[in-house]
Amino acid sequence: MDIEEKLKEIFAKVLSIKKSSVSDKSSMNNTSQWDSFNHLLLINEIEKEFGIEIKSSDINSIRDFASLKSAVENSLKK
Amino acid sequence: MDVKTDKTIAEYFNENKKLEVQDNRPGKKIKIAILSNFTTKGIPEILNVKCNEQGIFSKIYNADYDQYSQEILNQNSKLYQFNPDLTILIIDLQKILGENFFFPYRLKKEERQKLINEKFREIANLINILSEKLNGKIVINNFLVPTYSPFGILENKTDYGFFEMIKSLNEKLGKKYLQNPKVWVFDFDSFASKHGKINIINSKMSYLAEIRIDMNLISKLCDEYIGYIKPFLSIIKKCLVLDLDNTLWGGIIGEDGVGGIKLGPDTPEGRAFVEFQKHILSLYEKGLILAINSKNNPGDALKVLKEHPNQILKQEHFASIKINWNDKISNMKEIADEINIGLDTFVFFDDDPVNREMVRKSLPEIFVPELPPDPSSYIFALQRLNEFNTLTITEEDKKKGELFTSQRKRKLFLESSSDLSQFLKDLDMSVEISKANQFTIPRIFQLIHKTNQFNMTTKRYSEEETKKFCNDKDHIVFCARVKDKFGDNGITCLVIIQKNQKNWKIDTFLLSCRIIGREIEKAILSFLIEQAKKEGIENIIGEFIPSDRNVPAKDFYKDNNFILESTNQGNQIWSLNIENINYKCPEFIKLNFIEN
Numbered sequence: 001m002d003i004e005e006k007l008k009e010i011f012a013k014v015l016s017i018k019k020s021s022v023s024d025k026s027s028m029n030n031t032s033q034w035d036s037f038n039h040l041l042l043i044n045e046i047e048k049e050f051g052i053e054i055k056s057s058d059i060n061s062i063r064d065f066a067s068l069k070s071a072v073e074n075s076l077k078k
Numbered sequence: 079m080d081v082k083t084d085k086t087i088a089e090y091f092n093e094n095k096k097l098e099v100q101d102n103r104p105g106k107k108i109k110i111a112i113l114s115n116f117t118t119k120g121i122p123e124i125l126n127v128k129c130n131e132q133g134i135f136s137k138i139y140n141a142d143y144d145q146y147s148q149e150i151l152n153q154n155s156k157l158y159q160f161n162p163d164l165t166i167l168i169i170d171l172q173k174i175l176g177e178n179f180f181f182p183y184r185l186k187k188e189e190r191q192k193l194i195n196e197k198f199r200e201i202a203n204l205i206n207i208l209s210e211k212l213n214g215k216i217v218i219n220n221f222l223v224p225t226y227s228p229f230g231i232l233e234n235k236t237d238y239g240f241f242e243m244i245k246s247l248n249e250k251l252g253k254k255y256l257q258n259p260k261v262w263v264f265d266f267d268s269f270a271s272k273h274g275k276i277n278i279i280n281s282k283m284s285y286l287a288e289i290r291i292d293m294n295l296i297s298k299l300c301d302e303y304i305g306y307i308k309p310f311l312s313i314i315k316k317c318l319v320l321d322l323d324n325t326l327w328g329g330i331i332g333e334d335g336v337g338g339i340k341l342g343p344d345t346p347e348g349r350a351f352v353e354f355q356k357h358i359l360s361l362y363e364k365g366l367i368l369a370i371n372s373k374n375n376p377g378d379a380l381k382v383l384k385e386h387p388n389q390i391l392k393q394e395h396f397a398s399i400k401i402n403w404n405d406k407i408s409n410m411k412e413i414a415d416e417i418n419i420g421l422d423t424f425v426f427f428d429d430d431p432v433n434r435e436m437v438r439k440s441l442p443e444i445f446v447p448e449l450p451p452d453p454s455s456y457i458f459a460l461q462r463l464n465e466f467n468t469l470t471i472t473e474e475d476k477k478k479g480e481l482f483t484s485q486r487k488r489k490l491f492l493e494s495s496s497d498l499s500q501f502l503k504d505l506d507m508s509v510e511i512s513k514a515n516q517f518t519i520p521r522i523f524q525l526i527h528k529t530n531q532f533n534m535t536t537k538r539y540s541e542e543e544t545k546k547f548c549n550d551k552d553h554i555v556f557c558a559r560v561k562d563k564f565g566d567n568g569i570t571c572l573v574i575i576q577k578n579q580k581n582w583k584i585d586t587f588l589l590s591c592r593i594i595g596r597e598i599e600k601a602i603l604s605f606l607i608e609q610a611k612k613e614g615i616e617n618i619i620g621e622f623i624p625s626d627r628n629v630p631a632k633d634f635y636k637d638n639n640f641i642l643e644s645t646n647q648g649n650q651i652w653s654l655n656i657e658n659i660n661y662k663c664p665e666f667i668k669l670n671f672i673e674n
Contacts (some may be wrong), residue, residue, distance in 0.1 A: 014088040016095070037119055040283060041087055044293050056282045 027064030094123040103135040111162035113146035116290040219266035321428035322372035342388035355390035365475030397482035474568040484565035508668040514555035530627035532589040604663035
C-alpha cells in the first residue's frame with residue numbers, strides 16, 4: 001500500500017470518516033472530527049505506522065492532508 | 079486483556095462514542111471521577127471502553143484541566159454533585175514541584191525535607207477532604223521517581239537527594255493509607271518502571287498539549303485501574319482451573335511417564351514449569367482456589383502430584399480434581415458444583431488452543447487467557463492477569479485450601495453415613511457466637527459481599543457502613559465461628575440486628591454456603607431468641623428479599639413459625655412473638671456465646 005493509501009486509512013480510522021472523503025484538500029478547517037486533540041492522535045498513529053517522528057514545530061503548521069503527506073514523505077526519505 | 083494486540087487509541091475512541099449514546103446498559107454500575115493537574119483526555123474514553131469489556135456500565139466525569147484542587151475544595155463543585163463511587167487522582171510531580179523540579183539542589187537537605195513534608199501535607203489534606211465528603215473509594219497515583227538527576231552518578235551518594243526526595247514522598251503516601259479501606263495508592267512509579275520510564279512521557283505531546291503520560295501507555299494504565307474497579311464491584315475471580323500436560327509440566331504423563339516429563343532443574347523447560355507452579359502456589363497461599371481439569375488416566379497423573387520430587391502443587395492444594403476422559407466442559411460444571419462457586423469466577427489455563435477456544439465458546443463466563451506457546455513465558459501470562467485482586471486477605475482466605483480438604487473429608491463422611499441425623503450428631507458441631515469487633519470486621523465484610531444462597535436480604539454494605547453498625551447503639555452485629563470434628567470452618571455466619579424498645583429486626587442473616595444444611599441457622603435463631611428475651615424484647619421481625627440466588631433461604635422464617643405480616647413486590651416481612659416461646663437449639667450443636 002502506498003503512503004497516500006496508508007494515510008487515508010489512518011485518517012478514516014482516527015476521524016471516523018469514510019476513506020473516500022479524504023483528499024489533498026482535507027484540512028482541519030473543513031473536516032469534521034479533525035479537532036486539536038484528534039490532530040495529536042493522527043500524528044501519534046502516523047508516527048507509529050511509518051516509524052517516523054514529526055517535529056513539534058511542524059505539528060501545528062501541517063493541518064491539511066497534503067502537507068501531512070509531504071511531511072511523511074520527507075521523513076521517510078532521510 | 080491477554081497476549082493479543084491491544085486496540086489502537088482511535089479504535090477505543092470510536093467504541094467509546096458508540097457507548098456514550100447508550101443510556102442504559104446492563105451490568106454493574108460505577109461512577110468514576112478523574113481529577114488531575116494535566117490533560118487526561120484519552121483516559122476516560124479508554125477506561126469507559128475497558129469497563130464495558132468487563133460488563134461494567136461506567137459513567138465517567140473528567141474534571142476540567144488542572145482543576146483537581148478546586149474540585150475538591152469547592153463544596154458545590156461538579157465533582158460532589160456527580161458523587162462518584164470512585165475518584166482517581168492523577169497528579170503530575172513536575173507541576174507541583176515547580177522550579178524545585180529543575181533545581182532541587184538550590185535547596186539544602188533540610189529545605190528539601192521541608193518541601194516534601196509540605197507537599198505531602200497538601201496532598202493528604204486534599205485526600206482527607208475528599209474522603210470525608212464522598213462515600214466512594216479514592217485511587218491516587220503515587221509519583222514518578224525521576225531517572226535523571228543533574229548530579230549523575232553522585233545522585234545516589236547524596237543524602238536526601240533528588241531521587242530520595244520523591245521516594246520519601248511516595249513512602250509517606252503509602253504509609254499513611256496502609257490501613258485505610260477507602261484510599262488506595264496506585265504505584266504509578268512501579269507501573270512506569272514496568273513499561274520503561276523513558277517511555278512514560280512523550281515530551282512532544284507534553285509540550286504541545288500537557289499530556290503527561292504517553293498516549294500509547296494510557297490503555298495499559300487503564301488496565302491497572304480496572305484492577306481496582308473489579309474488586310470494588312466484587313467482580314473477583316476466585317478459582318484457577320489448570321490443565322496438566324504441558325501446562326504444569328513439560329510433556330504428556332501418559333506417554334512419557336513420571337521420569338520422562340520435564341519438571342525440575344535438569345531442563346530449561348523443566349525449570350520454567352517449576353517456577354510457574356511456585357507462582358501459582360503463592361496465589362493459593364493468599365486464598366486462590368485451585369482445580370484440575372485434565373484428560374488423563376487418573377492413576378498416571380495423580381502419581382506426579384503425589385510422588386514427583388519437583389512437583390510443587392500437590393493433591394491437597396486442589397479443591398477439585400477432575401482427571402478423566404470426559405469432556406472438559408462437563409468437568410468444569412462439576413468443579414463449579416463441587417466447590418459451589420459460579421463459573422464466572424473461574425480462570426482456565428490450558429496449553430492447547432483448541433481446548434481454550436472450546437471452553438470460551440461453550441462456557442463464556444469462564445475467563446480463558448491466551449497462553450504463549452513457550453512455557454518460559456507462562457509466568458508472564460499469569461502475572462499480567464490482574465484478575466485475582468481482592469480488597470482484603472483474611473486468615474480464612476489463607477486457610478482456604480485446608481478448608482477444602484476438610485470439606486472433602488466431610489463429604490466422604492456424609493456419603494458413608496446411613497442417615498442424616500446420625501451424620502449431624504457425629505459431626506460434633508460447635509458454634510461460637512460473638513459480637514463483631516475490629517478483628518472480625520474484614521471477614522464479615524467479605525461474607526456480606528460473597529454470600530448469595532443462604533442470605534435473607536442480600537444487602538451489600540460497604541466497609542464503612544459495616545463498621546457503623548458495629549459501633550452504633552441501635553444495631554447489634556453477631557458473627558459465629560463453626561467448628562466440627564473435621565476442622566474449623568471459620569466465621570461463617572452473620573446477623574445484623576436493628577433494635578428498638580420492643581422489637582429486634584433482623585436486617586441481615588446469612589450463612590456461608592459451606593455450612594448450609596446442618597441446622598446451624600436454627601442454633602443461631604435459638605441464640606437470638608434467648609438474647610432478645612433477656613433484653614425484654616417482644617418480637618423478632620425478619621425480612622426476606624428474594625434474589626435469583628437465595629432460594630435456599632426463602633422458607634426459613636416460615637419453617638420456624640414466624641408469621642407473614644406483609645408482602646410488598648416480593649419482599650416479605652415476618653414476625654415472631656417471643657414472649658412465651660420455647661425455642662431450643664438443636665441437640666447436636668454446642669452453642670457458646672463469647673462476650674468480649
